[in-house]
Amino acid sequence: MNILQINSSARSSGSESTRMGDKLVAGLLAANAGATLVRRDLASDPHPVLDEASLGALFTPADQRSAAQNARIALDDALIAQVQAADVIVIGAPMYNFGITTQLKAFFDAIARAGVTFRYGANGPEGLLTGKKVYVNLSRGGIHRDGASDTQVPYLGTFLGFLGMTDVSYLYSEGMGMGPDAVAQGQAQANAQIDAVLA
Secondary structure (H helix, E strand, C coil), X not given: CEEEEEECCCCCCCCHHHHHHXXXXXXXHHHCCCCEEEEXXXXXXXXXXXXXXXXXXXXXXXXXXXXXXXXXXXXXXXXXXXHHHCCEEEEEEECXXXXXXXXXXXXXXXXXXXXXXXXXXXXXXXECCCCCEEEEEEXXXXXXXXXXXXXXXXXXXXXXXXXXXXXXXXXXXXXXXXXXXXXXXXXXXXXXXXXXXXX
């Protein structure tokens, strides 16, 4: 089992979504002898955003790219290779202003590449990152699960499914901004969900 852990909190320490991911990954490693782990922290090692220069590199034929363009594409290639090699992907996805973090969006923009991770065929788009199990650890300051304010889960499901990752489980830690009692309750509920996955 090859595990890829993506931490997308802007915090390099003290992140609830990262705590959840660490707990889940530790359990997966303990239960699967020989499992490997690649961990990417997008706070300490942020990926560049999709901008005009990177779009120019992507749409320039490979044999015509400049050295700078090749270097920029290589950064995306490295992320794509890690996702392709993973059997299990663990994503930490805190809610910032009702959405995913800028860090996670930059990661998603990097791995969505036509002809590599998805393609368009006679029947429409086809995701090429199939056969993977994805766990998304969602931490929120308030309570949003199954409500109209939860824009994350619909977006994540759409994006991951577009790339072929349809086996997705969502784990929740909510109420992190609502005081100590709510934090304790939210973390306990998150731990119970993780324990159920590992059982």
